[in-house]
Amino acid sequence: MGYLVLARKYRPQRFVEVVGQPHVVRTLQNALRKGRLAHALLFSGIRGVGKTTVARIVAKALNCEADDPGEPCNVCSPCREIAEGRSLDVIEIDAASNRGIDEIRELRENLKFMPARGRAKVYIIDEAHMLTREAANALLKSLEEPPPHVYFILATTEPHRLPVTILSRCQRYDFRRIPVSILIEHLREVARREGAEIDEQALYLIARESEGSLRDALSLLDQALAYGVRTREELIEAFGLAERGLVEALARAIIRRDLAEAFRVSEEAYRQGVDLLYLSENLTELFRHLLACKVSPSGPSEDLSPAETVLLRELSVEVEVEEALLCFQHLLRGTEALKRSPYPHLTFQLTLARLCEMGRLTSLREILRKLEELTERGPIRGIPSPSQSPDRKPDEISWEEVVEEARREKPRLAAWLASLDPPRQEGDRLVLRIPAGTLLAEDDFKEELRGFLTARYRRLVDIEVERDPEKSFREKLVERPEVKETLAIFGGKVAWVKPRERRET
Numbered sequence: 001m002g003y004l005v006l007a008r009k010y011r012p013q014r015f016v017e018v019v020g021q022p023h024v025v026r027t028l029q030n031a032l033r034k035g036r037l038a039h040a041l042l043f044s045g046i047r048g049v050g051k052t053t054v055a056r057i058v059a060k061a062l063n064c065e066a067d068d069p070g071e072p073c074n075v076c077s078p079c080r081e082i083a084e085g086r087s088l089d090v091i092e093i094d095a096a097s098n099r100g101i102d103e104i105r106e107l108r109e110n111l112k113f114m115p116a117r118g119r120a121k122v123y124i125i126d127e128a129h130m131l132t133r134e135a136a137n138a139l140l141k142s143l144e145e146p147p148p149h150v151y152f153i154l155a156t157t158e159p160h161r162l163p164v165t166i167l168s169r170c171q172r173y174d175f176r177r178i179p180v181s182i183l184i185e186h187l188r189e190v191a192r193r194e195g196a197e198i199d200e201q202a203l204y205l206i207a208r209e210s211e212g213s214l215r216d217a218l219s220l221l222d223q224a225l226a227y228g229v230r231t232r233e234e235l236i237e238a239f240g241l242a243e244r245g246l247v248e249a250l251a252r253a254i255i256r257r258d259l260a261e262a263f264r265v266s267e268e269a270y271r272q273g274v275d276l277l278y279l280s281e282n283l284t285e286l287f288r289h290l291l292a293c294k295v296s297p298s299g300p301s302e303d304l305s306p307a308e309t310v311l312l313r314e315l316s317v318e319v320e321v322e323e324a325l326l327c328f329q330h331l332l333r334g335t336e337a338l339k340r341s342p343y344p345h346l347t348f349q350l351t352l353a354r355l356c357e358m359g360r361l362t363s364l365r366e367i368l369r370k371l372e373e374l375t376e377r378g379p380i381r382g383i384p385s386p387s388q389s390p391d392r393k394p395d396e397i398s399w400e401e402v403v404e405e406a407r408r409e410k411p412r413l414a415a416w417l418a419s420l421d422p423p424r425q426e427g428d429r430l431v432l433r434i435p436a437g438t439l440l441a442e443d444d445f446k447e448e449l450r451g452f453l454t455a456r457y458r459r460l461v462d463i464e465v466e467r468d469p470e471k472s473f474r475e476k477l478v479e480r481p482e483v484k485e486t487l488a489i490f491g492g493k494v495a496w497v498k499p500r501e502r503r504e505t
Contacts (some may be wrong), residue, residue: 007218010190012053013074013083019186019214020178021050029070032061038171040143040152044159045175048215051155055124056082058153059090063118078118088116091123095130104138111142111150121150128154129161136163143169177212187221196225201232246274247282248311254327255319259356266349276348277338284331290315291324330355402456410452423461430461
């Protein structure tokens with residue numbers, strides 16, 4: 001017989017061997033022992049967490065000849081046949097390749113036949129979300145009212161894609177991601193059984209890379225043992241994973257806004273042949289943990305290694321919550337862009353450049369503290385202090401200075417302001433006269449102009465639209481057909497009217 005991979009060699013055969021799903025195991029065992037197991041079950045969860053494995057164990061428990069209905073014995077004939085995949089009473093269907101209505105019709109025709117050997121006939125439908133709409137509808141009646149000897153177990157990684165009519169007829173069990181600590185413990189036991197020595201840091205890296213999937217963890221361990229991995233460094237070399245030192249160096253460079261150092265580290269990673277997408281994902285994950293560390297009263301996550309916990313506590317002192325959030329957001333967008341980019345090296349460096357050049361954020365508490373210091377030293381520039389007279393005369397700021405400042409800040413207002421006279425004082429107010437019919441006379445421009453002048457003179461400025469003899473001339477001019485047609489063609493407005501000066505010849 002050929003080599004059996006670890007994921008199959010150490011596949012659980014009894015409920016007690018199932019890893020990381022105690023809530024599912026306990027409920028199913030109680031239901032089996034009390035005779036309350038539903039005839040239609042739905043197992044949902046990510047890949048490699050035990051959905052199909054548990055379905056087979058349930059099938060064995062239903063047909064086991066031992067006394068305990070809640071745990072298969074793995075000794076009787078039905079248990080051995082199911083474990084070896086040759087039982088006629090357990091039918092496994094891959095819905096990805098048998099998803100049509102014809103296959104479901106054939107299944108329905110076979111439901112009426114009694115089990116060949118055991119007490120129950122079990123249909124395990126894997127990837128159930130791949131069933132067509134017609135096939136799912138054809139299955140509804142069988143799910144709701146199956147024969148007493150028939151059980152359906154549907155397994156899926158995407159339960160949201162199943163019709164609600166299917167969901168409402170099934171008893172649902174959600175399989176969770178397996179915690180890193182449980183994965184490490186299981187990997188350590190498997191390595192011991194295989195007679196291999198591998199250190200804790202390497203096991204932690206394998207568990208973290210598996211993202212909660214036991215099958216993925218065992219597959220990585222299988223590959224590591226084939227390479228002869230013993231240490232974390234050998235594992236990184238074997239898999240081409242990003243060294244923690246690169247991620248740490250990039251994180252420090254980003255927090256300190258050291259673009260030169262960030263580029264140096266990225267070039268080193270590029271020369272080493274490190275997968276930049278993997279590096280970007282790890283960097284994003286680090287800032288996610290850093291943000292969680294800043295906002296969580298309990299500190300870093302328990303799933304992190306001691307070295308990562310120490311690093312996060314050290315970095316959290318150098319960064320504010322706002323900075324961590326902004327870096328996390330930019331890195332997440334950069335990682336998404338990296339997946340689609342034909343130039344991953346340049347895209348990754350562009351993300352680093354944006355992070356290093358975005359400027360350091362200041363917390364609101366720090367801003368308020370600085371404002372209090374400035375207030376204690378004296379009045380803030382541009383804001384009148386109580387010692388300053390509220391009846392400040394308008395001629396203290398020249399109109400030329402206001403126009404010059406408008407040229408720097410609001411160029412479109414500057415030309416109009418240059419054609420106006422300085423505002424006149426009427427009591428506590430300043431009044432600026434503008435010609436009727438100009439753009440300045442419109443409400444939006446008037447408000448913008450009023451705010452600009454009020455800020456400069458530090459007094460309320462009213463705008464008065466003047467009515468002068470030129471108004472009648474302007475209105476007559478605007479009413480002329482050629483002017484109307486010109487305005488309609490260009491979508492323009494008449495700003496002001498300047499009569500042409502006649503020259504004597």
